[in-house]
Amino acid sequence: MLEADVAVVGAGAAGLSLAHRLARRAPGERRVTVVLVEAPPGPLRPPPRTWCYWEAGPGPADAALTASWRRLRVHGPDGTAVECDIDPLRYKMLRSDDYECLVARDLERSPDVRRLEAAAESVEAVDGGAVVHARTAEGRPRQVRARWVFDSRPPARLPAGRTTLLQHFHGWFVHHDRPVFDPDVVDLMDFRTPQPAHGLSFAYVLPTGTGRALVEYTEFSAAVLDAPAYEKALRHYTGEVLRLRERDFAITATETGVIPMTDAPFARRTGPGVFRIGAAGGATRPSTGYTFAAVQRQTRAVAAALRAGRHPLPPPAHSARSRAMDAVLLRALDSGRVDGAAFFTRLFARVPPARLLRFLDGRTRLHEDLSIGLRTPVLPMLRSAAELPFLPRRPAPLPGAPRPPRPAPHTAGPPRSERNG
Structure with a gap:
C-alpha cells in the first residue's frame, strides 16, 4: 500500500493542476507528499481536448499554450459583427496533451509526487484519512492511503437541479493551403448557424495560423445530437458561412464533448477527508461551460491550505x-423566454469587453453585475x-442519453424576438 499526505484521483485539468502546484515547493515551504492516481490508457482516460480561458498577463500554463489572442469577435444571427x-486580458487556447507534457516534466523532478497508473474503483473513509482502491491495467489491485483525498473523476450521475442544459460540441482541426483565417x-x-427550436447554437473559430484553425459547432440544449448531425452542421458552417470549399481543406483531427450546465449544487466534500475538485466539485460555470480558470483558483486555494497546514x-x-444569476439565465433560456443568440450578441455589443469577461468569470462587483443586468x-x-423558488429539483439527464426526435431547426436569419411571457 502506498502512503502519502494527499491522494489526487484523476489526471484531468483539476488533478494535474493540483499535483503540479504541490510539486513546486519553494524553499522553506511545508512538504506535502502526493500520489497521483491516473487511469491507464483506455475508456476511462479522456481523449485529448481543448481548454480555453482568459487571464491577464502570464500564467502557469503559458509554456504549453497553442495560441492566445487579445481580439474577440461575435457574430449575431443576422451577420452583424x-x-x-480585451486588453489587458488574453484569450488562451490550451490542448490537454500539451498541458500534460508540461506538468509531467515537473512531476518527474519532484521528490514529493509519485504517479500510479491505475483505475480508481472506490474511496473508503478510514481513521485518519481515506484509502483509494484502484486496479492496474493488468488487473492487480493497488491501494493508496492518504490523510486527504481529492477526487476529480466525473460523478456517476449529475445532482438534481431545477434546470439542466447540455453544452455539446463537435469540432474540426482544419488545415487550408491558402491564408483564409485571421490569426x-x-x-x-x-x-x-441554424438555431434549434429549443436552446441555441453557435460556431467558433480558433485560428492558430492563416491556414489553420479549430472550427467547432456547439449547442446548448437538452440532449446531444448524433454524429451525422454534427458533421452536417459543420459542413453548413464552413461552406455556407465561412465560404470554404470542402475539397480545399483537410481535417487533421476532431474533438467532441459534452459539458453539463446546471444549477444543481455539487458536493465539495464527500467524507471526513475526501473532497471533490474540478467539474465534479462545481468548477464549471453553469451559464457558459468554462471550467479551466475556476479549476486554477480552486487548486491554488487547496494547495495554499495544505502548505499552511489548514483544513x-x-x-x-x-x-x-454568480450561481444565482446563472440559475436565472438557465431558466430563461430553457423556458424560451430569452433568445440566447440575441442575448449574448447584445451583451458583447453593449458591455465593455474586459468587464464582460470578468462578469462571465464571476469576478465583477455587485454594482457591475447590476449595470450588466440592465442590458439584458x-x-x-x-x-x-x-419562479425559481417554486421549481422542483429533479435528477438531471446524463450526457449522451438518447435524444428524442429533433424538431426542424429555424434557418439562419434575423434574431427571433424575445418573449416576455
Missing part, C-alpha cells in the same frame, strides 16, 4: 451571487427569477 480588444482574432460566438476544503468555485431582457429575467 461585434469585434473587441489575430477569435470568432468566439458565431450565431449564423483543505476546496472553496466554492463560483460565488453564491429585464422582464423575462425577472419572471424566471420569480
Whole structure:
C-alpha cells in the first residue's frame, strides 16, 4: 500500500493542476507528499481536448499554450459583427496533451509526487484519512492511503437541479493551403448557424495560423445530437458561412464533448477527508461551460491550505451571487423566454469587453453585475427569477442519453424576438 499526505484521483485539468502546484515547493515551504492516481490508457482516460480561458498577463500554463489572442469577435444571427480588444486580458487556447507534457516534466523532478497508473474503483473513509482502491491495467489491485483525498473523476450521475442544459460540441482541426483565417482574432460566438427550436447554437473559430484553425459547432440544449448531425452542421458552417470549399481543406483531427450546465449544487466534500475538485466539485460555470480558470483558483486555494497546514476544503468555485444569476439565465433560456443568440450578441455589443469577461468569470462587483443586468431582457429575467423558488429539483439527464426526435431547426436569419411571457 502506498502512503502519502494527499491522494489526487484523476489526471484531468483539476488533478494535474493540483499535483503540479504541490510539486513546486519553494524553499522553506511545508512538504506535502502526493500520489497521483491516473487511469491507464483506455475508456476511462479522456481523449485529448481543448481548454480555453482568459487571464491577464502570464500564467502557469503559458509554456504549453497553442495560441492566445487579445481580439474577440461575435457574430449575431443576422451577420452583424461585434469585434473587441480585451486588453489587458488574453484569450488562451490550451490542448490537454500539451498541458500534460508540461506538468509531467515537473512531476518527474519532484521528490514529493509519485504517479500510479491505475483505475480508481472506490474511496473508503478510514481513521485518519481515506484509502483509494484502484486496479492496474493488468488487473492487480493497488491501494493508496492518504490523510486527504481529492477526487476529480466525473460523478456517476449529475445532482438534481431545477434546470439542466447540455453544452455539446463537435469540432474540426482544419488545415487550408491558402491564408483564409485571421490569426489575430477569435470568432468566439458565431450565431449564423441554424438555431434549434429549443436552446441555441453557435460556431467558433480558433485560428492558430492563416491556414489553420479549430472550427467547432456547439449547442446548448437538452440532449446531444448524433454524429451525422454534427458533421452536417459543420459542413453548413464552413461552406455556407465561412465560404470554404470542402475539397480545399483537410481535417487533421476532431474533438467532441459534452459539458453539463446546471444549477444543481455539487458536493465539495464527500467524507471526513475526501473532497471533490474540478467539474465534479462545481468548477464549471453553469451559464457558459468554462471550467479551466475556476479549476486554477480552486487548486491554488487547496494547495495554499495544505502548505499552511489548514483544513483543505476546496472553496466554492463560483460565488453564491454568480450561481444565482446563472440559475436565472438557465431558466430563461430553457423556458424560451430569452433568445440566447440575441442575448449574448447584445451583451458583447453593449458591455465593455474586459468587464464582460470578468462578469462571465464571476469576478465583477455587485454594482457591475447590476449595470450588466440592465442590458439584458429585464422582464423575462425577472419572471424566471420569480419562479425559481417554486421549481422542483429533479435528477438531471446524463450526457449522451438518447435524444428524442429533433424538431426542424429555424434557418439562419434575423434574431427571433424575445418573449416576455
